[in-house]
Amino acid sequence: MQKLNTTDYKVMEKIMKNSKISRTDLSKYLELTPAAISKIIKKLLSYNLIVEKNTLFSTGGRPRVTLAINKNYKKIIGVNLGAGFINIVESNLNGEIIGITERKFAFKGQEKVLELLDEELTKTLSKYDAESVVGIGLATHGVVDRKKGTVIVSPHFKWRNLELRKEFEKKYNLPVIVENDVRSMLIAEHNYGHAKNMKDFIFLYIKNGIGAAIFLNGKIFEGSNYGAGEIGHFIVNEHSNIQCRCGKYGCLETESSEQVLINKVMWKLEEDEKKEVGKNLDITMVYSKAQKREEPYYSIIKESVYNTGKVMGNVLNMIDVNDIIVAGDITTTGELFIRNFKRGIDAMLLEEFNKKIKVRTTKLENMTGVYGAVSLITSNLFEGEKLIKVR
Numbered sequence: 001m002q003k004l005n006t007t008d009y010k011v012m013e014k015i016m017k018n019s020k021i022s023r024t025d026l027s028k029y030l031e032l033t034p035a036a037i038s039k040i041i042k043k044l045l046s047y048n049l050i051v052e053k054n055t056l057f058s059t060g061g062r063p064r065v066t067l068a069i070n071k072n073y074k075k076i077i078g079v080n081l082g083a084g085f086i087n088i089v090e091s092n093l094n095g096e097i098i099g100i101t102e103r104k105f106a107f108k109g110q111e112k113v114l115e116l117l118d119e120e121l122t123k124t125l126s127k128y129d130a131e132s133v134v135g136i137g138l139a140t141h142g143v144v145d146r147k148k149g150t151v152i153v154s155p156h157f158k159w160r161n162l163e164l165r166k167e168f169e170k171k172y173n174l175p176v177i178v179e180n181d182v183r184s185m186l187i188a189e190h191n192y193g194h195a196k197n198m199k200d201f202i203f204l205y206i207k208n209g210i211g212a213a214i215f216l217n218g219k220i221f222e223g224s225n226y227g228a229g230e231i232g233h234f235i236v237n238e239h240s241n242i243q244c245r246c247g248k249y250g251c252l253e254t255e256s257s258e259q260v261l262i263n264k265v266m267w268k269l270e271e272d273e274k275k276e277v278g279k280n281l282d283i284t285m286v287y288s289k290a291q292k293r294e295e296p297y298y299s300i301i302k303e304s305v306y307n308t309g310k311v312m313g314n315v316l317n318m319i320d321v322n323d324i325i326v327a328g329d330i331t332t333t334g335e336l337f338i339r340n341f342k343r344g345i346d347a348m349l350l351e352e353f354n355k356k357i358k359v360r361t362t363k364l365e366n367m368t369g370v371y372g373a374v375s376l377i378t379s380n381l382f383e384g385e386k387l388i389k390v391r
Contacts, residue, residue, distance in 0.1 A: 002043070002390075003389075003390065004386075004388070004389070004390055007030075007032070007040060008040060008043065008044065009382045009383070009386055009388075010030060010382075011026060011030065011037070011040050011041070011044065012044065012049065012050065012069065012381070012382040012388070013381075013382040013383055014026055014029055014030065015050055015067050015068060015069055016069050016094070016378070016381065016382060019053070019066070019067075019068045019069075019094075020066050021066065021067055022064040022065065022066055022067065023037050023038060023041060023064070023065070023067070024064060026041075026067075041067065047390050048070055048073060049069070049070055049073055049388065049390075050067055050068065050069055050070055051067070051068055051069075051070045052065045052066070052067060053065070053066045053067065053068050054066050068094070069093055069094050070093065071092035071093050071094040071096055072092060072093070073093050073388075074093050074131075074132055074133060074134040074388075075090060075091065075092065075093070075098075075128055075132055075133050075134070076089075076090070076091045076092070076093065076095070076133070076134055076135065076137065076374055076377045076378065077089070077090060077121070077124060077125065077133055077135070077136045077137070077174075078090075078091065078136070078137045078138075078139070078370065078372075078373030078374040078376070078377070079117065079120075079121065079136065079137065079138040079139065079140075079373055080139050080181065080184075080369040080370055080372065080373040081113075081117065081138065081139065081140040081141070081181070082141065082181065082207075082369065083141065083156055083207075083208045083209070084104055084105060084106065085102055085103065085104050085105070086102070086103040086105070086116060086117055086120055087100060087101070087102050087369065087370055087373070088100070088101045088102075088103075088120045088121065088123075088124050089370050089373055089374055090124065090127075091374045093134065093378075093381070094378070095191070095192070095371070095374050095375065095378045097367075097370065097371075097374070100370060101120065101124070103116060103119075103120050109158065110157060110158055110159055110162070113157055118171070121136070121168075121172065125172060130173065133174055134174075134175070134377060134381070134387050134388065135174055135175035135176065135177065135377045135380075135387050136168065136172065136174055136175070136176045136177070136377070137176075137177050137179075137184070137373045137374060137375070137376030137377040138164060138168070138176060138177070138178045138179070138373065138376070139179055139180070139181040139184035139185075139369065139372050139373045139376065140154065140157075140164075140178065140179075140180070140181055141154050141155075141156045141157065141180075141181055141209065142154025142155070142156070142157070142159060142180065143180065143225070143226050143227045143230075144178055144179055144180040144183075144226060145226050146177070146178065146179045146180075146183075146222070146226070148163070148165065148166075149163065149164055149165020149166065149169075149176060149177065149178040150162065150163050150164065150165065150166075150178070151164055151178070152225075152226060155244075155245035155246055156209070156245060164176070164178045165177070165178050175385070175387050177376040177377060177380060177385070178376075179376050180211075180213070180226075180229075181205075181211070181369060181372065182203065182205045182211040182212060182213045182229060183213040183220055183222075183229070184369070184372030184373060184375060184376055185203060185205055185213070185327060185362075185368045185369060185371075185372040186203040186213035186214075186215060186220065186372075187220070187372060187375040187376065187379055188364060188368060188371035188372040188374075188375040189203055189325055189327075189362060189363070189364065189368070190215065191371075191375050191378065191379065192363070192364060192371060192375075193325070193362055193363035193364050194325055194360050194362070194363050195215070195323070195325055198215065198323055199215075199216075199217060199218045200215060200216055200217065200321045200322070200323065201215050201321060201322075201323040201324065201325060202214055202215070202229075202312070202315070202316075202319075202321055202323070202324045202325070203215070203324075203325050203326075203327070204231070204308075204312065204324060204325070204326045204327070204328075205326075205327050205328055205368075206256070206257070206258075206308065206326065206327070206328035206329075206330050206331075207257065207258055207328050207329070208257050208258050208259055209232055209253055209257055210231060210232035210252055210253045210256060210257055210308070211229060211230065211231065211232055212229040212230075212231040212312075212315070213228075213229045214228055214229050214319065214321075216319070216321070231252065231311055231312070231315065232251060232252050232253035232257070233246050233248065233251045233252070233253065234251065234252045234311045234314075235248065235249075235250045235251060235252075236250060236251070236252045236255050236256075236307055236310075236311065237249075237250035237254075237255055238250055240254065240255070242254045242255075242260075252307070252308065252311055255304070255307065256304040256305075256307060256308050258283045258329070258330075259283075261283065261286055261300060261301065261304060262281055262282070262283055262286060264300050265281060265286055265296060265297055265300055266281060268296040268300065269296065272296075283329060284329065286300075286301070287301065287329060287330060287332050287333050288332075290302075290333055290336060291332070291333045291334060291336055298336070301330070301333060301336065301337075302336065302340050305330070305333075305336070305337050305340040305341050305344065306340045306341070306343055306344040306347075307344060308341060308344060309340065309341040309342060309343060309344020309345045309346075309347070309348075310344040310345070310347055310348050311344075312324065312341070312344065312345055313344060313345040313346070313347060313348025313349040314348050316345065316348075316349050316353065316357065317348065317349060317350055317353070320353065322353075322356045322357055322358060323357075323358050323360070324357070324358070324359045324360070325360050325361070325362055326341070326359065326360070326361050326362065327361070327362040327364070327368045329366075331361040331362070337361075338359055338361075341359060342357070342359055345357060345359075
């Protein structure tokens, strides 16, 4: 077999991004002759990397056949590691999800989390032959050096300079790509969501932590120390006595993350001597009641969203991006979220920028993290690390 060359990878990347593409389209997009494209397609078909699909209707002449990546060529394993849960995701080569398992756990130390992760990965990988998996994408909390696959710091898991890629590649004998969870979600949004054709946008994720990821000029902006987007550690309350996991006081995360919102509602209910109402309170209930304008839920969520918008407004003043995509259960409050988030942005943003800002909620809903983990591999099949090889 001939090795894949740069042009082969470019052709496959185009096919990956457009499953209805034809040989004629490829010739035009890549500025190659029809004969050259035909030769490449013949090669890729013989390697079973691509397949011919439905015939496109033509106004005249021979019908055009569409091309697609052979989704069954190999499988992808994704890991979405969050606060108290591990999602193990199985997908076809085209990113199509075929299975998800979840393992929940109470707070554990570094070694115990790694032990649980190893258990779940080993169980999933045992379903496949060694040659049938292309790689593992691992999305996790914290500041991550993607190139080295090292978690520089993860306050939640108390990890420092943990060489996850090195350790897991040795253990499973597979390529492993490790990335910050919110940046992984951004990649998924760019591959499958509203941001598909965007060159500049910010992705904001609100959960038990608050994080952002930045896409500028068609690339992820990581920052000099891989910490770009740590919006959750903006100080929003200088007089707070609640210490953040980062060690500071008054971070946005300690004022507006989900558990904090539950706590604020419960404290207010206790003040109003409505303790019974607050029993068995969860975040879904808080958001549902806030959406119905019930107090104190409504006022607490309204203020939290407004303050988050103010932080985003300051960020937008610095980087001048028009599009923001938000994920997290708080977006289920609909107009309550959008209206007050924009109001917060308006309070801080320079007037001349304001009219162009668009805020959207993720198209991927509660699957953003799952698709994020898989996208770490799909985005490196034919670009980046070029994980697809032929022997």
